[in-house]
Amino acid sequence: MDKFKTIALFMSTIETGSFSATAKKHATDPSTVSKAIKRLEDQLGLQLLYRSTRQLSLTSAGQKYADTVGSLYQQLESCEHELKSANNSYSGALKINLPVSYGRVYMLPMLSQFKKAYPDIQLDVSFNDQYVDMISNAVDVSIRSGTLNDSRLVAQKLSPMTFVICASSDLVTTQKIDVTNEGLVVFPWVLFRFKQTGKTMPINFNYQGRHINVEPKMVTIVDDGEAMVKMCAEGLGLCLMPHFNAKALVVAGKMKVVAKLDEFPNSGVFIVYPKRKDLPKRTQVFIEFVKGYLNEIGESSSKTWLDTSVNPR
Incomplete structure (x- = not known):
C-alpha cells in the first residue's frame, strides 16, 4: 500500500474514531486498516495510536504527526479534486495545432461554432505546416495529413487525403x-x-x-x-x-x-492527440465536434466532398 493511501486511512481513523468506520468509508475491512497503520508506525518507529477495546486515541507523537501530515493531506486532496474537476469539465485551456491551408479552409469556420458552444474552453490555436512535437510542446490536439508514425500519439482518421x-x-x-x-x-x-x-x-x-x-x-x-x-x-x-x-x-x-487521383497508400487527414489514460473532457468534446462538423460538410473517414458533389474524370 502506498504512503498516501496509508496516510488517508490514518487521517480517516482519527476522524471516525474506529478501524471499522474507516474501513467502511474506504471500502475495505478493519484488519486492512489496522495493519496499514501498524506498518506506518513501524516505518516511523513511533506509536501513533493508543488502542483499547473501547476507543482509539492519539499519542503525543501521533498528534504531532496528524497536525503536520493532516495539512499536507488536505492540500493534496484539494489539489486532486481541482485537477479532476478541470479534467472532467468543459473548461480550461485547449492547445491546438493546425496545418495552414486545411486549418484556414475547414477549421476556422468550425472553431467559431465550437467557441460559441463551449465558451469556457480557452482556445490556443497555431497554424503551422512544419512538424511539431506535440509532447514537448504540450499540444493537446493536432490535425495532420499524410502518414503518421508515432507510438506516443493516438490518431483518428477524419477523411481520405484525396x-x-x-x-x-x-x-x-x-x-x-x-x-x-x-x-x-x-x-x-x-x-x-x-x-x-x-x-x-x-x-x-x-x-x-x-x-x-x-x-x-x-x-x-x-x-x-x-x-x-x-x-x-x-x-x-x-x-x-x-x-x-x-x-x-x-x-x-x-x-x-x-x-x-488514385489514393496514396496509408494516407489521410487525421486528428491526433497524445496517448493518455484519462483524456480531458474538453479534448474529447473538441474531437467529436470536429468529426460532427466534417460530417455535416460531407466528409468522413471513408469519403470527401468529392464523392458526392462532383463527378471528376
Whole structure:
C-alpha cells in the first residue's frame, strides 16, 4: 500500500474514531486498516495510536504527526479534486495545432461554432505546416495529413487525403485536357513550394492505375496554398492540390476538377492527440465536434466532398 493511501486511512481513523468506520468509508475491512497503520508506525518507529477495546486515541507523537501530515493531506486532496474537476469539465485551456491551408479552409469556420458552444474552453490555436512535437510542446490536439508514425500519439482518421488536378472553368471549357504525360506537359502549371524545404510539389501520381510523372515547362511557383488555388482559378495553369484546397472555388463554379487521383497508400487527414489514460473532457468534446462538423460538410473517414458533389474524370 502506498504512503498516501496509508496516510488517508490514518487521517480517516482519527476522524471516525474506529478501524471499522474507516474501513467502511474506504471500502475495505478493519484488519486492512489496522495493519496499514501498524506498518506506518513501524516505518516511523513511533506509536501513533493508543488502542483499547473501547476507543482509539492519539499519542503525543501521533498528534504531532496528524497536525503536520493532516495539512499536507488536505492540500493534496484539494489539489486532486481541482485537477479532476478541470479534467472532467468543459473548461480550461485547449492547445491546438493546425496545418495552414486545411486549418484556414475547414477549421476556422468550425472553431467559431465550437467557441460559441463551449465558451469556457480557452482556445490556443497555431497554424503551422512544419512538424511539431506535440509532447514537448504540450499540444493537446493536432490535425495532420499524410502518414503518421508515432507510438506516443493516438490518431483518428477524419477523411481520405484525396488529391485532384484542377483548372480554371474557362480553360476546361476552351481546351481538351488529356490526363496523360503528353497531354499534361503542354499546359502551364501552378506549383506549390514547401517553405520548410524550398522544393516544389512534384507532378507525380497514379491515375486510374496508370503512373504519371510530368515535368512542366511553363510554371508559376507559390508557397501559399490559398494563393495557389486562386491563381489556378484565374487561369494561370493547371494545379495539383488536396481536396480541401479545391472545394470552395469548385463549388463556386470558378474552377473545375480535371482528374481525381488514385489514393496514396496509408494516407489521410487525421486528428491526433497524445496517448493518455484519462483524456480531458474538453479534448474529447473538441474531437467529436470536429468529426460532427466534417460530417455535416460531407466528409468522413471513408469519403470527401468529392464523392458526392462532383463527378471528376
